[in-house]
Amino acid sequence: MPSSRTSLLSIGLLILGLSGCAQSTERPVLSGDTTDNALSGMTSAPSAHTVRHNQAVAESLPLDDPKDFEDARRGKIAGGDQVRVLSEDGRVLWDTGTYDFIVGEAPTSVNPSLWRQEKLNNEHGLFEVVEGIYQVRGYDLANMSVIDGATGWIIVDPLGSRETASTAMDLVRKHLGNKPVRAIIYTHSHIDHFGGVEGVATTEEVADQGIRIVAPARIMEESVSELLLAGAAMSRRASFMYGFGLDRSPRGHIGSGLGKSPTSGTWTIIPPTDTVDKTGQRLVLDNVEFIFQYTPESEAPAEFLFYLPAKKVLFGAEVVSRNMHNVLTLRGAKARDALKWSGYIDETIDLFPEAIVLVNSHHWPVWGQRNIHEYLEGQRDTYKFLHDQSLNLANQGLTPDEISETIRLPDSLAKTFANRGYYGTTSHNARAVYQHYFGFYDGNPVNLHPHPPVAEAERYVDAMGGPDRVLEIASKAYAEGDYRWSARILGHLVFAEPTNRKARNLLASTFDQLGYQAESGPWRDIYLTGALELREDGPSATTSTSSANGILQAIPISGFLDALAVRLNADKTEGKELIFNFTFTDLDETHVVEIRNSVLNHRQGEPHPDADATIILTRAFWQDLLSGQVGLQELLFSEGFSIEGSRLALGSFLTSIDMQDPNFNIVTP
Numbered sequence: 001m002p003s004s005r006t007s008l009l010s011i012g013l014l015i016l017g018l019s020g021c022a023q024s025t026e027r028p029v030l031s032g033d034t035t036d037n038a039l040s041g042m043t044s045a046p047s048a049h050t051v052r053h054n055q056a057v058a059e060s061l062p063l064d065d066p067k068d069f070e071d072a073r074r075g076k077i078a079g080g081d082q083v084r085v086l087s088e089d090g091r092v093l094w095d096t097g098t099y100d101f102i103v104g105e106a107p108t109s110v111n112p113s114l115w116r117q118e119k120l121n122n123e124h125g126l127f128e129v130v131e132g133i134y135q136v137r138g139y140d141l142a143n144m145s146v147i148d149g150a151t152g153w154i155i156v157d158p159l160g161s162r163e164t165a166s167t168a169m170d171l172v173r174k175h176l177g178n179k180p181v182r183a184i185i186y187t188h189s190h191i192d193h194f195g196g197v198e199g200v201a202t203t204e205e206v207a208d209q210g211i212r213i214v215a216p217a218r219i220m221e222e223s224v225s226e227l228l229l230a231g232a233a234m235s236r237r238a239s240f241m242y243g244f245g246l247d248r249s250p251r252g253h254i255g256s257g258l259g260k261s262p263t264s265g266t267w268t269i270i271p272p273t274d275t276v277d278k279t280g281q282r283l284v285l286d287n288v289e290f291i292f293q294y295t296p297e298s299e300a301p302a303e304f305l306f307y308l309p310a311k312k313v314l315f316g317a318e319v320v321s322r323n324m325h326n327v328l329t330l331r332g333a334k335a336r337d338a339l340k341w342s343g344y345i346d347e348t349i350d351l352f353p354e355a356i357v358l359v360n361s362h363h364w365p366v367w368g369q370r371n372i373h374e375y376l377e378g379q380r381d382t383y384k385f386l387h388d389q390s391l392n393l394a395n396q397g398l399t400p401d402e403i404s405e406t407i408r409l410p411d412s413l414a415k416t417f418a419n420r421g422y423y424g425t426t427s428h429n430a431r432a433v434y435q436h437y438f439g440f441y442d443g444n445p446v447n448l449h450p451h452p453p454v455a456e457a458e459r460y461v462d463a464m465g466g467p468d469r470v471l472e473i474a475s476k477a478y479a480e481g482d483y484r485w486s487a488r489i490l491g492h493l494v495f496a497e498p499t500n501r502k503a504r505n506l507l508a509s510t511f512d513q514l515g516y517q518a519e520s521g522p523w524r525d526i527y528l529t530g531a532l533e534l535r536e537d538g539p540s541a542t543t544s545t546s547s548a549n550g551i552l553q554a555i556p557i558s559g560f561l562d563a564l565a566v567r568l569n570a571d572k573t574e575g576k577e578l579i580f581n582f583t584f585t586d587l588d589e590t591h592v593v594e595i596r597n598s599v600l601n602h603r604q605g606e607p608h609p610d611a612d613a614t615i616i617l618t619r620a621f622w623q624d625l626l627s628g629q630v631g632l633q634e635l636l637f638s639e640g641f642s643i644e645g646s647r648l649a650l651g652s653f654l655t656s657i658d659m660q661d662p663n664f665n666i667v668t669p
Contacts, residue, residue, distance in 0.1 A: 071367065558602065
């Protein structure tokens with residue numbers, strides 16, 4: 001039976017999938033690229049094929065167009081100096097100085113279009129959008145907007161952690177005045193837009209001062225639902241998507257396209273006092289009138305846009321941004337509805353034609369009615385094109401991979417930087433549209449019941465003539481710049497022979513080249529993280545437990561029990577029938593947990609009369625258990641709660657909960 005506090009803490013944090021990752025130290029690189037060098041195990045230089053690829057990108061786009069740079073710097077009040085945010089224990093949570101190398105022309109190891117986007121994303125500080133409306137940009141992955149009300153500040157999207165939000169508020173107060181916070185708005189249910197709320201106002205201040213918190217309906221359920229049930233896998237995949245273990249350098253992470261990087265730190269959430277559940281809903285906050293457009297199941301399951309008629313300023317949340325977004329995020333989530341998403345943007349055009357400024361939750365604003373209209377049309381038509389043409393090709397019999405290879409945005413969309421795939425891509429978004437309608441199966445019986453990866457890899461390697469022959473074919477593909485084919489067959493060889501160092505090194509070098517060519521920030525980070533883990537024989541970043549009490553407190557007991565259900569070890573519970581009553585005295589709630597058929601079901605209601613045990617505790621004790629302040633020994637023997645019935649049965653239940661270590665292998669078996 002596990003007895004450590006760390007194990008119990010893992011249950012709580014892995015329920016959420018909350019983790020921070022330590023940045024790696026700088027690694028040696030090669031100055032030239034040959035097949036022999038690619039086998040050496042060192043980070044490879046851009047190949048001649050990669051150099052030509054990136055030169056072709058540069059020649060195809062107006063990278064010198066200054067308009068975006070002018071807009072990204074417009075209205076700057078303060079900023080530009082290094083911003084360094086530390087945790088209470090001295091960890092670096094945010095450091096803009098690590099991106100100072102992104103200046104001048106793009107190095108050959110970075111797609112020049114992505115380099116341009118990240119130069120723009122480097123613009124950080126406090127900006128005036130129009131009189132009375134401001135933004136703090138570059139202090140987190142997202143922006144924090146500040147609206148001057150009659151008596152204080154209205155804060156929109158209080159960043160992703162308490163520490164970065166507090167630093168941003170210090171900047172606001174220093175340059176704009178120490179006014180009280182009167183209202184806080186969460187535009188949607190992603191943590192980089194609400195996780196820093198207690199850096200703006202504490203729970204006690206919200207209650208004592210009557211601070212209003214406005215959010216879309218169902219934000220409390222949606223903000224943690226994905227993380228509750230799939231947090232461990234999402235956390236691991238996010239370390240690839242955002243390059244948490246990579247150096248910040250011309251051959252490493254340079255940004256996410258959507259912004260720089262998510263922040264670690266202290267995540268918090270305060271439940272809303274006001275919710276929006278319909279388009280046209282109006283609220284007055286500190287004498288400022290807001291008109292809302294409700295946009296659920298677009299970029300986020302709970303989201304809204306809003307308009308300030310007195311200022312003619314539209315806040316676009318993350319429904320629109322200065323890049324193509326993800327129809328399916330690569331960290332893993334439910335596929336988004338591209339048709340509904342496009343439809344909302346079309347509705348925005350009709351609802352708010354008088355807007356003179358459009359403010360987004362990422363990137364920089366759009367000024368001018370004509371520019372806003374063209375921008376919204378481009379964003380609308382990008383998602384509509386992806387939806388319609390993916391289905392058009394699917395209905396002609398093309399598979400997801402064939403659709404992904406075939407579909408291309410028309411030049412009228414693709415030549416506009418705001419529609420380019422710096423975050424989402426045409427390639428994986430087309431597959432996401434297919435997945436939304438048809439699921440994982442492409443209709444070909446060959447793909448209905450394939451072998452699992454290792455078994456399939458062993459058969460491929462054998463059929464191709466053995467490891468040496470596979471390596472020979474891959475080396476030829478690498479030398480010819482056919483990196484996608486090299487990656488595919490080397491992936492089989494690494495899964496068939498995980499200790500084959502030549503195969504691992506060549507696959508790592510292949511990933512280097514694919515990363516250097518990628519226009520998408522996440523694609524670059526995924527490829528380069530894969531290369532790093534092949535060279536370092538395991539996960540590239542260590543998982544650390546950040547303080548998540550602010551999030552844990554907001555989760556209902558039923559949500560935690562849902563999360564425990566997907567961690568139940570089927571083998572350990574086979575043949576067992578167990579019933580427990582969990583009675584929370586401070587909540588006046590009883591939750592009955594039943595285990596039968598290796599399934600955990602639960603309901604809130606009256607205690608079960610035939611329960612194996614009744615556990616009487618408080619929400620606070622439950623919180624201490626999940627946050628690691630109480631270990632398993634204390635749980636079973638502390639006076640902080642009581643058990644009526646079988647402690648042995650409870651112990652049997654607790655030991656059947658899997659820890660789900662998120663540091664599982666991805667590029668190796």
